[in-house]
Amino acid sequence: MVLLAKKFTPEYSITNTTTATNRVLITAPRRSPGSPSADGRYVLYSVSKYSLDSHSESKEVRVLDLKSGRTTLFTDDERFMEVAWLRGEDVVALKKEGGKGTGTEVWIGRGVGERSEYLAGIIPGPIFNFSTKELPNGSFAVVFNGKVGSDEDKPFNPDKAPKSHSSAREYTTSMVRYWDTYYTAERNTIWYTTLEKPSGSDQYKISESGFINALKGTGLTNPPFPPSLLDGKSLDVSTTGIVFTSLDPKVNVAKDLAFSLYYIPVDDFTKSATPRLVLPGAKRSVTSAVFSPNGKAVAFLASPPNDYSNTSIFIVGQVEDPTSVKELFDANATKEAWALKAQSIAWSNDAAELYVTAEDRGRGRLFKIPIKKSPATPLRPKPIALTDDGVVSSFYPLTNSALEKRLFINKTTLVDNGIFTVVDSSTGKSSTVSSASKHGLNLGLHSSQVSEITFKGDGDYDVQAWVMKPSNFSTDKTYPLALLIHGGPVSSWEESWSTRWNPAIYAEQGYVVVSPNPTGSTGFGQAFVDAIVGDWGGRPYNDIVACFEHVQKTMKYVDTNRTVALGASYGGYMMNWIAGQPLAKKLKAIVCHDGIFSIYSMLGSDSGALIQHDMGSNLWDDRTAWDKNDPAQHTDQWSTPMLIIHSDKDFRCPITEGLASYAVCQARGIESRFLNFPEENHFVLNRENSLLWHRTVLGWINHYAGVTDGVVLEPPVSQPRAG
Numbered sequence: 086m087v088l089l090a091k092k093f094t095p096e097y098s099i100t101n102t103t104t105a106t107n108r109v110l111i112t113a114p115r116r117s118p119g120s121p122s123a124d125g126r127y128v129l130y131s132v133s134k135y136s137l138d139s140h141s142e143s144k145e146v147r148v149l150d151l152k153s154g155r156t157t158l159f160t161d162d163e164r165f166m167e168v169a170w171l172r173g174e175d176v177v178a179l180k181k182e183g184g185k186g187t188g189t190e191v192w193i194g195r196g197v198g199e200r201s202e203y204l205a206g207i208i209p210g211p212i213f214n215f216s217t218k219e220l221p222n223g224s225f226a227v228v229f230n231g232k233v234g235s236d237e238d239k240p241f242n243p244d245k246a247p248k249s250h251s252s253a254r255e256y257t258t259s260m261v262r263y264w265d266t267y268y269t270a271e272r273n274t275i276w277y278t279t280l281e282k283p284s285g286s287d288q289y290k291i292s293e294s295g296f297i298n299a300l301k302g303t304g305l306t307n308p309p310f311p312p313s314l315l316d317g318k319s320l321d322v323s324t325t326g327i328v329f330t331s332l333d334p335k336v337n338v339a340k341d342l343a344f345s346l347y348y349i350p351v352d353d354f355t356k357s358a359t360p361r362l363v364l365p366g367a368k369r370s371v372t373s374a375v376f377s378p379n380g381k382a383v384a385f386l387a388s389p390p391n392d393y394s395n396t397s398i399f400i401v402g403q404v405e406d407p408t409s410v411k412e413l414f415d416a417n418a419t420k421e422a423w424a425l426k427a428q429s430i431a432w433s434n435d436a437a438e439l440y441v442t443a444e445d446r447g448r449g450r451l452f453k454i455p456i457k458k459s460p461a462t463p464l465r466p467k468p469i470a471l472t473d474d475g476v477v478s479s480f481y482p483l484t485n486s487a488l489e490k491r492l493f494i495n496k497t498t499l500v501d502n503g504i505f506t507v508v509d510s511s512t513g514k515s516s517t518v519s520s521a522s523k524h525g526l527n528l529g530l531h532s533s534q535v536s537e538i539t540f541k542g543d544g545d546y547d548v549q550a551w552v553m554k555p556s557n558f559s560t561d562k563t564y565p566l567a568l569l570i571h572g573g574p575v576s577s578w579e580e581s582w583s584t585r586w587n588p589a590i591y592a593e594q595g596y597v598v599v600s601p602n603p604t605g606s607t608g609f610g611q612a613f614v615d616a617i618v619g620d621w622g623g624r625p626y627n628d629i630v631a632c633f634e635h636v637q638k639t640m641k642y643v644d645t646n647r648t649v650a651l652g653a654s655y656g657g658y659m660m661n662w663i664a665g666q667p668l669a670k671k672l673k674a675i676v677c678h679d680g681i682f683s684i685y686s687m688l689g690s691d692s693g694a695l696i697q698h699d700m701g702s703n704l705w706d707d708r709t710a711w712d713k714n715d716p717a718q719h720t721d722q723w724s725t726p727m728l729i730i731h732s733d734k735d736f737r738c739p740i741t742e743g744l745a746s747y748a749v750c751q752a753r754g755i756e757s758r759f760l761n762f763p764e765e766n767h768f769v770l771n772r773e774n775s776l777l778w779h780r781t782v783l784g785w786i787n788h789y790a791g792v793t794d795g796v797v798l799e800p801p802v803s804q805p806r807a808g
Contacts, residue, residue, distance in 0.1 A: 109528060109529075110584060110587065110590060110775075110779065111135060111137065111772050111773075111775055111776045112134065112135050112136065112137060112772075113502070113522075113527075113528065114132045114133070114134050114521070115132065115133045115134075115502070115503075115584070116130060116131070116132050116502070116503040116521045117130050117131040117132070117133075118130065118478055118479045118495035118503075119149065119493070119495060119505055120169065120170060120481055120493075121151075121170075121481055121483055121484070121493045122170050122173070122174060122196070122197075123170065123172065123173060123484060123485045124173070124484055125151065125483040125484040125489075125491070125493070126150065126151060126152060127148050127149065127150055127151065127174070127196065127197055128148070128149040128151060128493065128505065128518075129146070129147075129148055129159070129168060129169070129170060129176065129196060130146075130147060130149065131144055131145065131146045131147065131168075132144070132145045132147060133145075135772045137772075137773070137776070140773065142772065143161065143163070144161065144163065144165070145158055145159075145160070145161045146158075146159040146160050146161075146165060146168045147159060148196055148197060149505070149518075149519060151507075151518060154519075159176075159196060159200075160178075162180070164180040164181045164183070165178055165179070165180055166179045166180065166181060166189070167179040167215060168196075169215075169216075169217070170196065171193060171217060171225070172219060172225075174195060174196050174197040174198070175193060175194070175195060175196065176193070176194060176195070176196040177191065177192070177193055177205075177217060177280075178191075178192040178193075178194065178202070179191060179192075179212075179215055180192060182207060186207075187210070187211065187242055187243075187244040187245070188207045188208055188209045188210055188211075188242065189207065189208040189210070189211060189212050190204060190206075190207050190208075191204070191205045191206050191207070191208065191227075191280075191291060192204055192205060193205050193280075193288070193289055203288050205280060205288070205289050205290050205291055206280075206290055206291030207291075208229070208231070208240060208276075208291075208296070209239065209240055209242055210231055210232070210240035210241055210242035210243075211231065211232075211242070211243075212229045212230060212231040212240070212276070213229070213230050213231070213312050214229055214230040214308075214312075214319075214320065215227075215228075215229040216228050216229065216322055217280065218322045218323060218324060219324075220279070220324055220354070221324060223282075224279045224280060224281035224282070224289075225279060225280040225281075225289070226277060226279060226322055226324070226351075226354040227277060227278050227279060227280055227291070227354070228275065228276070228277045228320070228322045228327060229275075229276055229277075230273055230274070230275060230276070230307065230308060230312075230320075231273075231274065231276055232271040232272065232273060232274070233271060233272060233274045233298055233300075233301075234246060234270070234271045235270075237298050237301045237302070238295075238296075238298060238301070239296070240276060240296060241271050243271075254267055256268070258338070259337075259338055259339035260338060262691055262736050263310045263311050263691045263736065264310070264311060264691060264736055264737065264766060264767070265734040265735070265736060265766035265767075266311040266736075268311070272306045273306050273307055273308055273309075273311070273312075274298055274299065274300045274301075274306065274307065275298075275299040275300055275307050275320060275327065275329060275349075276296045276297065276298060276299065277296070277297050277299055277322075277327065277351070277354050278291055278292050278294065278295065278296050278297060278354060278355065279291075279292040279294075279354045279355055280292070292354075292355050294355035294356075297354075297355070297356070297357050298357075299327060299329075299349055299357075299358070299360065300331075300360065301357070303360060304334060305331040305332075305334070305347070305360065306331055306332065307319055307320055307329045307330065307331050308320075308330075309330070309331055309332045309344060318372070318373045318374070318375070318429070319372070320374075321374055321375045321376050321383075322376075323376035323380030324380050325350065325351070325376075325380035325381070325404075326348060326349045326350045326351040326358070326380070326404075327348070327349040327351060328346065328347065328348050328349075328363070328374045328375075328376065328383050328385075328404065329346075329347055329349070329360075329374070330344040330345065330346055330347070330366075330371050330372060330374065331344065331345055331347060332344060332345070332366065333345045333365055333366030333367050335365070335367060336366060336367050336390065338694065339693070339694060340694055340697070340703075341367075341390040341391050341694055342370065342390060342391055342393075342692075342694055342695070343365075343366030343367050343370045343390035343391075344366045344370045344371050344372060345362060345363075345364060345365050345366040345367075345371065346362075346363040346364040346366075346371040346374055346383075346385060346387075347360040347361060347362055347363060348360070348361050348363050348383070348404050348405075349361070350405070361407075362407070363383075363401060363404065363407045363410070364387070364399075364401075364407065364410055366390060367390065369387035369388065369389070369397075369399070370387060370388050370389065370390045370391075370393070371385050371386070371387045372385065372386050372387070373385055373386045373429055373430050375430060375431055375432065376404075376432075377432050377436045378432060378434055378435070378436050378487070379436070380404075381403060381404060381405075382400060382401060382402055382403065382404060382436070383400070383401040383404045384398065384399070384400050384401075384430050384432060384439055385398075385399050385400075385401075385430070386398060386399070386427050386428075386430060387399050391694055391695060391697075391698040392698065393575070393695070394426060394575040394607060394611070394614045394615075395611055395614075395615075396426050396427050396428075397412055397413070397414070397427075398412070398413040398414070398423070398427055398430065398439070398441065398454075399411065399412050399413065400413060400456070413439075413454070413456070413466070414466075423468060424610040424611055425443040425444060425445055425608060425610075426443055426444055426607045426608065426611075426614075427441045427442070427443045428441075428442045428443060428444065428449070429441070429442045429479075430442075431480070433453075433482070433490070433510070434482050434485065434486060434487050434488070434489045435487050435488065437455065437456065438453045438454060438455055438456060438510070439453070439454045439456055440452070440453055440454075440471075440480065440492065440510070441453075441454060441468070442477050442480075443608075444577055444579065444607045444608030445470075445608050446549055446608050446609060447537065447549055447551060447577060447578060447579050447580055447602060447608060448472075448473070448474065448475065448476060448579060448580050448608070449475070449476030449477050449478075449496070449579055449580075449581060450470050450471075450472050450473065450477065451470070451471045451472045451477045451480060451492070451494060451508070452468040452469060452470055452471060453468070453469050453471055453510050454466050454467075454468050454469075455467075469513075471492070471508050471510055471513060471515075472494065472496065472506075472508065472515070474498060474580060475496040475497060475498040475501075475504065475580055475581065476496055476497055476498075476579045476580060476581035477494055477495070477496045478495045478496060478497065478581075479494075479495045480492050480493065480494045480495065481493045483507060490509055490510045490511040491507055491508065491509050491510070492507070492508050492509075492510055493505070493506075493507055493518075494506045494507070494508055494515075496581075497581045497582035498525075498532070498535075498580055498581065498582065499534075499535050499551070499553060499580050499581065499582065499588065499589065500522075500524070500525030500528070500530040500531060500532055500534065500535065500582075500589065501520055501521070501522050501524050501525050501582065502521050502522050502528070502582040503519075503520070503521030503522070503582070504517060504519070504520050504521070505517070505518040505519040505520075506518060528589075529556055529593070530556060530589055531556065534553055534554050534555070534556055534558070534589070534592060535551065535552070535553055535580070536551075536552045536554075537549060537550065537551050537552060538550050538552055538599075538635065538639075540631055540632060540635035541631060542603065542604065542624070542627070542628040542631055543604070543623075543624045543627030543628050543631060544624070546613070548601060548602065548603055548604075548628050548631065548632065549601075549602050549609070550578075550599050550600055550601035550602060550632055551578055551580065551588070551598075551599070551600040552597065552598065552599055552600075553588040553589060553591075553592045553597075553598040553600075554592060554597055554598075555592050555593060555595055555596070555597075556592070556593060558642075560642055562642065563641075563642055563643065563644040564595055564596060564597045564642060564643055564644065565595065565596050565597070565643075565644055565647035565648065565649065565673075565790040565791070565792065566596065566597055566599060566633075566636060566643050566644070566645055566647065566648040566649070567588075567591040567596040567597070567598045567599070567648075567649050567650075567651065567786065568599055568600075568601075568629070568632070568633065568648060568649070568650040568651070569586065569588060569591070569598060569599070569600040569650075569651055569652065569656075570600075570601070570629065570650065570651070570652035570655075570656035570659045570660070571586075571600070571602070571606070571652070571655070571656050572652070572653050572654030572655045572656045572657075573605065573606075573607075573654070573655045574605040574606075574617055574621065574625065574655040574658075574699070575605060575606075575607055575614055575617070576606065576607060576655070577602045577606040577607045577608050577609075578600040578601070578602055578606075579608075584775070585768060585769065585775070586653065588600055590779060590783070591651075591783075591786075594783055594786075594787060594792055594795040594796065595792050595794065595795060596649075596786075596790075596792075597636075597640065597642070597643045599632060599636055601628065601629060601632040603624070603625040603626075603628030603629055603632070604616050604617050604620075604624035604625045604628050605617030605621075605624075605625050605655075617699065618698070618699055618700075618701045619699075619700060619701035619702075619709075619710040619713075619714075620710075620713075620714070621655075621658065621662075621684075621699065621700075621714040622659075622662045622713070622714040622716070623713075623714070625659065626659065626662060626663065626666060626668075629659070629663070629668070630667075630668050633645065633648070633668065633671070645671070646671075647673055647790045647791055648671060648672050648673060648790075649672060649673055649674045649675070649676070649786040649789065649790050650663060650672050650674075650675050650676070651675070651676040651678075651782070651786070652676070652677065652678070652680070653678035653679050653680070654678075654679055654680070654681075654737065654738060654767065655681070656678075656680075657677045657678050657679050657680020657681060657738065657742075658680050658681035658716065660675050660676065660677035660680055660727070661677060661680050661681065661682055661716035661717075661746055662714075662716045662719075663675065664716070664719075664720075664722070664723045664724075664725055664727065665716060665718075665719025665720060665721075665722040665723055666719065666722070669722070669723075669724070669725045670724075670725075672725050673725075673726070673786075673789040673790050673791075674725065674726045674727070674728070674785060674786050674788075674789035674790065675725050675726065675727045675728070676727075676728045676730070676782055676785060676786065677727060677728070677729050677730070677743070677746060678730040678731075679730065679731055679732065679735050679737070679738045679742075679743065679767055680729070680731075680738065680742060680743065680746060681716065681738055681742050682716060682717055682741075682742045682743070682745040682746045682749075683715055683716065683717040683742070683745065684696065684700065684711050684714055684715045684716075685704070685711060685715065685717075686739070686741065686742065686745075687738070687742075688704065689739050689741075690736070690737055690738060690739060691736040691737055692737060700714070717745070720749045720753075723749060723750065723753055723755060724753070724755060725755070726755065726756035726757065726785075726789055727746070727750050727755060727756075727757045728757070728758050728760065728781065728782065728785040729743050729746050729747045729750070729757065729758070729759050729760070730743070730759075730760040730761075730762075730769075730778065730781075730782075731743025731744070731759075731760075731761060732761065732762040732763070732764075732765035732766060732767070732769065733761065733762070733763045733764070733765075734763075734764065734765060734766040735765070735766050735767045736766070736767075737766075737767045738767065740761075743759070743761075744759075747759040758781075758785065758801060760777075760778070760781050762774050762778075777802070779796075780796055780799065781798075781799075783795060783796035784796045784797055784798030784799060785798055
């Protein structure tokens with residue numbers, strides 16, 4: 086029985102033959118991206134569900150038969166952490182070690198048909214980024230990340246390490262903390278070994294040679310930071326070895342974030358090998374390195390240190406020869422043919438093309454780029470778009486055939502939280518295999534709610550914005566305006582699904598939601614991005630004002646006298662900035678999530694080096710831009726009611742930023758509220774916390790915008806009782 090949403094909010098009723106209640110954004114099944122089997126017949130994916138009755142999450146790993154369209158359960162064992170295809174219809178699965186163990190069990194079994202599995206071995210510690218590669222002799226290379234402690238020949242297990250009697254931390258480098266984690270004496274490294282069949286056995290086992298620490302004695306780390314939601318691909322494995330990135334040891338990370346590219350030639354994955362430097366990060370900061378199918382060439386993305394938005398595509402024609410590094414487009418071709426920011430990269434099975442995802446005017450599109458197999462000179466290829474709407478999150482060749490041109494694509498839209506699509510890269514033809522929400526129908530949403538506008542910004546250029554209307558929209562009515570400002574600032578609002586900042590949530594409360602992509606947004610050319618340097622509060626703010634005025638003049642169904650503004654991270658910075666500017670006088674309320682109160686104090690962020698880049702100078706060299714763009718300089722103008730949300734483990738925008746904004750509001754007698762999550766980071770991810778977040782945010786804006794048939798503002802959960 087399919088339950089159809091009557092109204093898409095964090096908590097609402099649904100209609101069908103029985104009465105039921107569902108808190109859809111929180112409890113609706115969340116489907117992971119899928120990955121196809123080697124023959125392209127089956128797709129492996131997971132589905133997580135959350136119960137607000139039992140306050141627990143459950144997870145299923147499922148297999149979709151692309152031929153029949155049927156999906157079957159592989160496992161719902163809560164110990165499973167990860168399942169991936171190994172070969173044919175066999176899968177490799179990682180489980181938490183049973184009993185009191187804290188290691189990682191490696192299991193091998195059938196992904197299709199009758200269930201059978203066996204234990205291939207145990208890794209004596211927690212791991213991540215697990216991958217395998219079939220070798221010519223029939224065994225498999227096994228590569229994964231994990232920590233290493235004082236014993237460099239053994240994966241670190243925190244539960245078996247000696248316990249300190251002091252909780253002190255002490256550092257002499259700037260690498261103190263990142264995202265939500267403090268650095269410890271243990272560092273991330275790359276481990277490798279093999280899965281092989283012992284003599285006389287038909288089952289694979291982890292090699293008795295043990296685990297090889299690929300970075301032993303080098304001082305290098307991979308990934309460079311603690312695992313987080315923001316880390317990209319930092320290693321790849323082939324039959325010939327491993328490529329990976331690590332912070333350039335010769336660069337001061339307090340001033341520049343520079344990632345070098347290394348190659349480890351491995352003839353035998355049961356024996357140690359020495360990393361070789363391919364490209365120093367001081368020259369180009371590298372990410373997303375991937376081997377060609379034969380393991381001889383490597384493609385990667387790179388940018389000048391700290392200028393993370395200015396990404397170019399490179400190819401190492403012979404990974405053994407660092408002098409063979411070539412940029413895919415030369416300087417002139419970059420401006421003409423590729424002004425977009427590449428996000429991920431992969432080779433076609435025949436190595437004749439590269440597949441690249443890139444932001445393009447609010448969409449995350451997939452492109453193919455014809456290349457030579459071993460380019461000796463810069464090329465001028467023409468990228469060809471393979472997708473149009475939505476945002477591609479990941480993609481794979483449908484089969485492992487060298488002639489395969491079909492791609493299995495995972496993407497989302499503003500109304501659909503998971504779409505499986507097959508695209509033929511040779512013809513451009515595509516077909517939808519599966520939609521997790523029946524193209525929004527199960528969520529009470531439809532594509533007609535979504536549109537986009539363009540308007541003149543703060544100069545002779547156009548600015549794009551997404552518009553989302555209520556599902557019951559009528560031109561005979563007027564609706565309050567919700568302005569959503571994105572973070573970054575080098576980022577954008579895209580046509581993608583989100584469980585954190587979802588415009589449909591606000592639209593279904595009765596708002597017309599406008600999400601502009603002002604100066605600094607990606608997907609509109611590098612010049613548009615670069616214009617924000619030293620001008621955080623200038624052109625972007627004026628673009629937002631222009632957006633408001635455009636809506637006011639052209640959308641008669643929008644009541645701009647009932648406007649609210651919301652933003653997080655840089656969007657939170659913009660909320661504090663707007664609070665001190667004339668636009669604030671036209672707003673009924675502001676929501677500032679993990680915002681920035683003062684540019685100066687952001688030197689305490691885990692990305693302080695990037696702040697200095699965006700200001701265009703070091704603080705001690707020139708303070709002009711720092712003063713010019715500091716919201717704290719304009720607090721004498723603050724008066725708009727403000728909801729401030731900040732979490733204790735947010736090391737990107739430290740919690741003192743939110744506390745400072747709240748202190749100003751309270752001292753000035755401004756209607757304000759402070760919402761705090763002690764265990765959350767820059768994102769609110771816990772399902773119950775997310776529900777409270779949405780209730781509070783919607784209650785706040787509804788209260789001031791005069792929305793009477795939506796979520797009601799409730800008393801603060803921790804207000805000290807009088808008496």
